[in-house]
Amino acid sequence: MSEPVLRLTDVSRVHGTGAAEVHALRGVSLAAYAGELVAIMGPSGSGKSSLLTIAGGLDSPTSGSVEVAGQDLDEAGISGRAKLRRTSVGYVFQDFNLIPALTAAENVALPLELDGAGRRAAQKAARAALDEVGLDGFADRFPDEMSGGQRQRIAIARAIVGDRRLILADEPTGALDTETGEDILRLIRARCDAGAAGVLVTHEPRYASWADRVIYVRDGLVVDEAGETPDAALAEEVEA
Amino acid sequence: MSVKHALLALLEKPRYGYELRAEFEQRTGASWPLNVGQVYTTLSRLERDGLVEAGGTDAEGRSLYQLTEAGQAEVKGWFDTPVERTQPQRDELAIKLAVAVAVPSVDVGKVVQQQRNATMQALQGYRRQARSGAGDDLPGGLVLDRLVFAAEAEIRWLDHCESRLRRAAASSTAPEPVQPEGESR
Ligand SMILES: Nc1ncnc2c1ncn2[C@@H]1O[C@H](COP(=O)(O)OP(=O)(O)OP(=O)(O)O)[C@@H](O)[C@H]1O
Ligand SMILES: [Mg+2]
Numbered sequence: 001m002s003e004p005v006l007r008l009t010d011v012s013r014v015h016g017t018g019a020a021e022v023h024a025l026r027g028v029s030l031a032a033y034a035g036e037l038v039a040i041m042g043p044s045g046s047g048k049s050s051l052l053t054i055a056g057g058l059d060s061p062t063s064g065s066v067e068v069a070g071q072d073l074d075e076a077g078i079s080g081r082a083k084l085r086r087t088s089v090g091y092v093f094q095d096f097n098l099i100p101a102l103t104a105a106e107n108v109a110l111p112l113e114l115d116g117a118g119r120r121a122a123q124k125a126a127r128a129a130l131d132e133v134g135l136d137g138f139a140d141r142f143p144d145e146m147s148g149g150q151r152q153r154i155a156i157a158r159a160i161v162g163d164r165r166l167i168l169a170d171e172p173t174g175a176l177d178t179e180t181g182e183d184i185l186r187l188i189r190a191r192c193d194a195g196a197a198g199v200l201v202t203h204e205p206r207y208a209s210w211a212d213r214v215i216y217v218r219d220g221l222v223v224d225e226a227g228e229t230p231d232a233a234l235a236e237e238v239e240a
Numbered sequence: 241m242s243v244k245h246a247l248l249a250l251l252e253k254p255r256y257g258y259e260l261r262a263e264f265e266q267r268t269g270a271s272w273p274l275n276v277g278q279v280y281t282t283l284s285r286l287e288r289d290g291l292v293e294a295g296g297t298d299a300e301g302r303s304l305y306q307l308t309e310a311g312q313a314e315v316k317g318w319f320d321t322p323v324e325r326t327q328p329q330r331d332e333l334a335i336k337l338a339v340a341v342a343v344p345s346v347d348v349g350k351v352v353q354q355q356r357n358a359t360m361q362a363l364q365g366y367r368r369q370a371r372s373g374a375g376d377d378l379p380g381g382l383v384l385d386r387l388v389f390a391a392e393a394e395i396r397w398l399d400h401c402e403s404r405l406r407r408a409a410a411s412s413t414a415p416e417p418v419q420p421e422g423e424s425r
Contacts, residue, residue, distance in 0.1 A: 043403060205395040206388060209363035216353075226357040227364065 003070055004031035005166050005197035006055055011064035013050050013220075024050035026220040027064070032197040034165070037189060039211035040201045047220040048201040049094060049170055055199060056091045056168045057081035069165050086115040090159030090196075092169040096151045098143040098158075104130060105139035108158045115162075129157040133187055149180040156184055160191050167191055167198040173207055185210045243274065244282055245318040248311055254295040254304040257283060269380030271387070286311070333394070337401060348405055356398045363391040 013025040024047045032038045040048050053059040054066060057073050066073040069088050073081055085091070098107050108126035113119060127139050133153040143151050152174060159167055169188060173181035181204070189210050192198040200211060208214045213227035243264075250263050261279045265272075283305055286292040291314050295306030307315065333355065340346040366388050375381035 043399075205360065205363060205392045209360065209367045209388075211364075214360055224353050224357070226360045 002034060004033045004067075005069055006030075006032040006199065007067040008051070008055060009065045009067075011051070011054060011061045011066065013047075013054060013059070014062045023220050025054070025061070028217075028220070028222055029064075030215060030222065032166070032199050034195050034197050035192060036213070037192040037198040037200060037211040039208035039214045040199065040217055041203065041205075041208055041214060042217035046217045048217055050220075051217070052091075052168050052170050052199065052201055055166075056089050057085055058091070083115075086111050087162070088165045090161075090164035090167045090191075092155050092159045092167075092172040094170040094174075094201075096143075096155040098151060098154055100143055103140050103142055104135060104146070104154045104157075107143070107154055108161050111158065112162050117162075125161055126157070129161040130154070132160070133157045134183065148174070149176050152176060152180075152184065156187055160187070164191075165196055167196050169198065170201045171203070172200070173202065173204065178206065181207060242318070243272075243278070244286065245315070247279065247282055248286065248291060248307065249315045249318065251292060251305060251307050251311070252315075254306040256298065256302040256304050258302075260305070267379045269374065269377075269383040271383050341405075349402065352398050352402050352405070356395055356402075359391050359394050359398070363388065363395070366391065 008028055008030050011025055011028045012023070015022040015024055028047070028051060030038070040051065042048055050059070054061050055068070057066070057068065057076075060074070068084055071080070071084065073084070076084060099110070102110065105123060105126045108129050109117075109119075109122035112122035112125055117125070127136075130136060130139050130153075133156050135150060135153050135157065138146060138150060143154065146154070152172065156169075156172060159169065167188060172184050172188065176184065185200075185207050188198055188200065198211075200207065202208050211227065213225060215222055216224040216226075246264060246268075247260055250260055250267070255263065257279050258276060260283075261274050261276050264274055264279075283292060287294075287305075290308055291311035292305045293308050295304040297303055337348065337351065340348045340351050366384055369375065370381075370384055370388075375384035
């Protein structure tokens with residue numbers, strides 16, 4: 001049976017110590033399968049971004065384990081995690097996290113170049129990804145010469161460039177109008193339909209409804225889930 | 241509301257009853273099916289009120305209806321006036337939650353969660369309809385959007401209810417603060 005692309009098992013994350021302790025996550029388990037988009041909803045401060053940064057190997061859990069594409073992130077070590085981030089994981093940050101001194105195309109090409117792709121090949125892939133998000137003609141502009149929605153699209157292009165198996169998107173629709181937000185969701189959904197696994201953090205029910213499953217988080221815990229569990233996951237439970 | 245006004249507006253050119261019904265359903269994305277009986281009853285009332293009149297027959301001999309001058313004025317008035325924000329007659333969900341809060345044996349949080357899941361599933365259903373092309377024509381798309389926005393509003397309201405409930409529960413179980421907040425350590 002197919003393995004999930006992302007699996008979190010009993011993940012907790014505690015920030016600080018003693019009186020200042022914050023339990024951002026308190027034992028979260030979830031899986032995302034290839035072809036599936038999972039939405040995560042919950043109030044501000046409930047742990048959504050914490051969950052996503054841990055899933056993307058940008059932060060490590062205090063306890064519990066994380067597997068991406070069959071690889072345990074703890075065992076992968078710092079360099080293994082960095083490689084996974086460059087090659088398998090596309091991350092859309094809550095703030096776009098673009099590098100102001102680089103053009104749109106350079107921003108998108110960056111993960112490929114860091115992974116050792118030649119400059120020309122990386123630029124070509126970057127321009128193709130920018131086309132895909134509707135930014136053809138903007139490749140050589142700098143982020144501060146573009147609107148918020150256009151910057152957000154650069155961030156999406158950077159997350160989907162080079163066939164990522166796992167797309168993690170933290171509020172990718174930010175303060176966009178509904179039409180532009182829908183366009184962004186359409187792009188993420190298309191990647192999942194093409195075989196990636198996606199996890200989307202959003203406050204907006206309309207965007208969550210693009211997902212196959214919606215997971216509700218409160219105070220660092222998964223409290224509820226709506227939607228269809230994929231067949232692969234059901235089969236696995238039967239096997240277990 | 242006004243199936244009456246919608247039908248009148250669609251008589252901007254003469255039509256026969258069956259055609260009018262098909263036109264209504266097509267324009268509104270078949271979200272509110274009308275039976276042909278309803279259409280003819282409405283037409284005869286409109287005729288009685290002087291808003292439509294017989295407009296001859298078409299090539300196949302079907303009787304056409306057309307707007308009178310009063311009918312045209314009525315249509316114009318309809319479009320020129322915003323729809324009244326009527327108090328919803330009885331909003332079952334609001335009543336259910338209000339009563340649930342008052343009945344101690346009911347787990348209100350669960351009522352909220354179940355409703356939210358059901359509404360999210362409806363929203364996912366609209367999404368599937370939209371993705372399968374149901375909203376590709378402009379009028380049908382606008383109607384589908386309306387359903388999406390309404391479901392979205394309901395889910396937001398349920399989220400809001402949940403956090404109000406949690407706040408209320410927290411303040412009723414929390415011990416009386418001895419000191420002002422932030423100075424307790
Ligand atoms: N580096 C950190 N140090 C201390 N506490 C942190 C840190 N990062 C997050 N937290 C805390 O962990 C909790 C969860 O934060 P997180 O950013 O995951 O919330 P969120 O669900 O993404 O909220 P939002 O919807 O506002 O983005 C919060 O209480 C936050 O203050
Ligand atoms: Mg966040």
